[in-house]
Amino acid sequence: MKFSRSFLQDMDGETVEENIVEHSRWSVRFVRIFRYQGKFYRTAYSVGATEQQDESPYEYSPDEVECPEVVPVKKLITVYEPINP
Numbered sequence: 001m002k003f004s005r006s007f008l009q010d011m012d013g014e015t016v017e018e019n020i021v022e023h024s025r026w027s028v029r030f031v032r033i034f035r036y037q038g039k040f041y042r043t044a045y046s047v048g049a050t051e052q053q054d055e056s057p058y059e060y061s062p063d064e065v066e067c068p069e070v071v072p073v074k075k076l077i078t079v080y081e082p083i084n085p
Contacts, residue, residue: 003036003041003067004065005058008045009056014034015033016035017032018030027048027055028046030045043065043067045058046060
């Protein structure tokens, strides 16, 4: 589904998950999952990495941003913990 850039920039309180996926010298890239009309969608945006980089979310995105619909899926993962001697 396509959402307007201004809709995504102004969205408050609808985000259900947000993660940093890349960090460069100039920008920090995020992936955000948000809820809209009972469905979940994924979007990505970047912001300036420091106060010297003037980049706001979706600043360089097109007027209409394609956000694929996603569904929450619970997964079991294995992690490895150290053994206390």
